[in-house]
Amino acid sequence: MAGKLVSALRWLLLGPLWAAQLLTGAKSFMDNPLIGSRRLNARGLHAWRLRVTDRLAQSRRARLAALLAPPDRAAFDRDGYVMKADFLPAPQFAALRQQVLDYRGAAREEVQGDAVTRRIACDAAALAAMPALRELLQLPAWRGLIRYAGSFDAEPMVYIQTVLSHARPGMADPQEALHADTFHATVKAWLFLTDVEPGAMCFTYVPGSHRLTPQRLQWEHGKSLAMSPQTDRLTRRGSLRVEEGELPALGLPPPRQFAVPANTLVVADTHGFHARGASTRPTLRVEIWAYSRRNPFMPWTGLDPWRPRALHLRRIGLAWWAGDTLERLGIKSHVWKRRPGTSAFDGPGDRT
Ligand SMILES: O=C(O)CCC(=O)C(=O)O
Numbered sequence: 001m002a003g004k005l006v007s008a009l010r011w012l013l014l015g016p017l018w019a020a021q022l023l024t025g026a027k028s029f030m031d032n033p034l035i036g037s038r039r040l041n042a043r044g045l046h047a048w049r050l051r052v053t054d055r056l057a058q059s060r061r062a063r064l065a066a067l068l069a070p071p072d073r074a075a076f077d078r079d080g081y082v083m084k085a086d087f088l089p090a091p092q093f094a095a096l097r098q099q100v101l102d103y104r105g106a107a108r109e110e111v112q113g114d115a116v117t118r119r120i121a122c123d124a125a126a127l128a129a130m131p132a133l134r135e136l137l138q139l140p141a142w143r144g145l146i147r148y149a150g151s152f153d154a155e156p157m158v159y160i161q162t163v164l165s166h167a168r169p170g171m172a173d174p175q176e177a178l179h180a181d182t183f184h185a186t187v188k189a190w191l192f193l194t195d196v197e198p199g200a201m202c203f204t205y206v207p208g209s210h211r212l213t214p215q216r217l218q219w220e221h222g223k224s225l226a227m228s229p230q231t232d233r234l235t236r237r238g239s240l241r242v243e244e245g246e247l248p249a250l251g252l253p254p255p256r257q258f259a260v261p262a263n264t265l266v267v268a269d270t271h272g273f274h275a276r277g278a279s280t281r282p283t284l285r286v287e288i289w290a291y292s293r294r295n296p297f298m299p300w301t302g303l304d305p306w307r308p309r310a311l312h313l314r315r316i317g318l319a320w321w322a323g324d325t326l327e328r329l330g331i332k333s334h335v336w337k338r339r340p341g342t343s344a345f346d347g348p349g350d351r352t
Pocket residue numbers: 163175181188201202203204270274275276277
C-alpha cells in the first residue's frame with residue numbers, strides 16, 4: 001500500500017519531467033521509466049526517437065557543409081569519421097606537445113574498471129599557458145570538422161585527456177566493448193599527442209555504422225525490447241553494446257583499429273559503433289580531446305548559449321563544480337576526482 005502511494009507520488013512529481021525528457025538527449029532506460037517502458041518501445045518509441053533525430057541531424061549537417069572540404073565531407077558521410085594524419089605542421093605539433101608536457105593544472109580523474117581517465121580542462125589558465133593549444137582551437141579545419149560531425153555550430157568542450165590502461169586493480173575497461181554512445185548523432189575528436197601502437201588502446205570504429213539503415217533501426221528496436229535487469233549497465237543507461245558477431249547481419253564490416261602516429265586527428269560520430277581497442281600492456285595515451293552534444297531534437301544549428309568566450313572557457317569548471325556540490329550535499333557521488341598539479345603525461349605512479 002505504502003509502496004503504491006510512493007510510486008504514485010513519484011509519477012505525479014517526476015512524470016512531467018520524464019515526458020519532457022523524451023524530446024531531449026536523455027537516453028537512460030534505467031533512469032527514465034518512459035524511455036525504458038517496454039510497452040512504449042513495443043509501440044516504437046525508441047525507434048521513433050532515432051528516426052526523428054537522424055533526420056534532423058542530416059538536415060543540420062547539410063546546412064554546415066561549407067565548414068569542411070568536400071572530400072572530408074564525403075569521407076565522413078560514408079564512414080562516420082574523418083582521419084587526418086600529420087594534422088598540424090611539425091613545428092606547431094612539437095610546440096603543442098612540449099607545452100602540454102610542461103603544463104600542470106587542475107586535473108580530474110575517473111576510474112573505469114582497471115583504467116584511469118584523466119582530464120585537464122582547456123580553460124583560460126590552460127590557454128594562457130599553452131599558446132599552441134589556443135592556436136589549435138582556432139584552426140578552421142579543427143572547428144569545422146567537429147561542428148559538421150556533431151551537426152551543430154556549437155563550441156565543443158575541449159580537454160587534454162590521458163588514458164592509462166591497466167593502471168589499477170579492477171575489471172576490464174568497459175570502453176573496450178563495442179558500443180554506440182547514444183541514440184543520435186554526436187561527436188568526439190582525438191588529436192593524439194602520443195603514438196598509438198597496435199594492441200595499445202587503438203580507437204576502434206565500425207565504418208559506416210553511423211548510418212541509420214533499416215537493419216540498424218530494427219536492431220535498436222529489438223534491443224529496446226530486450227532490456228532487462230540482467231542487461232549490462234551501460235546498455236541500460238543508453239549506450240548500447242554490440243557484439244562483433246552481430247555486425248554482418250547489420251550489413252557492417254569489421255571494426256577498423258586506428259594504430260596511428262602522434263599528430264593524427266580522428267573526428268567521429270560516436271552514435272556509430274566504436275570502442276577503445278584492448279591494451280595488452282600498461283599504456284599511457286594522451287590526446288587533445290573534444291566532445292560536443294546538444295539537444296538532438298533542435299532543428300537549428302546555432303543559438304549556442306555557451307558561445308561567448310567567457311562562458312565556454314568556464315563551462316568545464318562549472319560542470320565539475322556542480323558535480324562536487326551534488327556530492328557534498330550527499331545527492332550523488334562525483335566520478336571526476338580532483339588531482340591538482342598533475343601533468344597529462346604523469347604515469348599512474350606519479351599521481352598524487
Ligand atoms: O578512448 C577511446 O578510444 C574510445 C572511448 C569511447 O568509447 C568514448 O570516448 O566514447
